[in-house]
Amino acid sequence: DGGITQSPKYLFRKEGQNVTLSCEQNLNHDAMYWYRQDPGQGLRLIYYSQIVNDFQKGDIAEGYSVSREKKESFPLTVTSAQKNPTAFYLCASNVGTVTDTQYFGPGTRLTVL
Amino acid sequence: GENVEQHPSTLSVQEGDSAVIKCTYSDSASNYFPWYKQELGKGPQLIIDIRSNVGEKKDQRIAVTLNKTAKHFSLHITETQPEDSAVYFCAASMYSGGYQKVTFGTGTKLQVIP
Numbered sequence: 001d002g003g004i005t006q007s008p009k010y011l012f013r014k015e016g017q018n019v020t021l022s023c024e025q026n027l028n029h030d031a032m033y034w035y036r037q038d039p040g041q042g043l044r045l046i047y048y049s050q051i052v053n054d055f056q057k058g059d060i061a062e063g064y065s066v067s068r069e070k071k072e073s074f075p076l077t078v079t080s081a082q083k084n085p086t087a088f089y090l091c092a093s094n095v096g097t098v099t100d101t102q103y104f105g106p107g108t109r110l111t112v113l
Numbered sequence: 114g115e116n117v118e119q120h121p122s123t124l125s126v127q128e129g130d131s132a133v134i135k136c137t138y139s140d141s142a143s144n145y146f147p148w149y150k151q152e153l154g155k156g157p158q159l160i161i162d163i164r165s166n167v168g169e170k171k172d173q174r175i176a177v178t179l180n181k182t183a184k185h186f187s188l189h190i191t192e193t194q195p196e197d198s199a200v201y202f203c204a205a206s207m208y209s210g211g212y213q214k215v216t217f218g219t220g221t222k223l224q225v226i227p
Binding site for chain 1: 125
């Protein structure tokens with residue numbers, strides 16, 4: 001059963017804490033992406049990775065960090081430097097060619113208490 | 114950079130009627146236009162896409178049209194059903210700076226009234 005999985009589905013964080021969101025895919029996709037979704041807004045790109053051990057900042061990378069040690073995994077850490085982290089976080093992947101569909105995981109809803 | 118505008122933000126239709134969602138984009142370099150359906154609390158799911166060398170594409174009750182000259186594209190859903198109720202996002206995509214950059218519209222919340 002191929003696809004993208006994200007965990008946890010819901011995550012609560014106290015102010016000042018770092019939290020890590022998991023994203024795993026078994027689609028053999030080279031490229032992976034993290035987006036943030038806020039109510040009434042489109043998806044905004046946080047980080048992306050085209051290949052293992054390489055990643056680039058997206059439009060709103062401040063306060064976030066990522067790693068890409070394995071092709072299948074692209075975890076996102078929301079650090080205490082992110083001033084407004086409450087949002088719905090979506091991971092996506094694709095083959096990485098010029099016009100290729102991005103497929104999304106089910107998302108993680110992060111709430112700061 | 115690319116800017117995608119999507120209208121309307123909310124749309125209510127009677128079951129069986131048609132629904133149309135319109136998007137415009139600003140950068141002529143965009144060459145791939147996917148449409149996603151997102152149900153509450155879930156990730157977006159691709160429902161149809163169109164590439165810049167095609168003017169129209171249809172898949173059962175769903176169709177998408179693209180006018181490259183005017184830089185706009187539209188989603189058409191015919192014979193709407195209650196299960197079509199969701200938020201729909203359009204997107205414009207291009208290959209820029211070594212990666213596929215996708216710019217999303219702000220979404221249309223479609224409500225199909227039984």
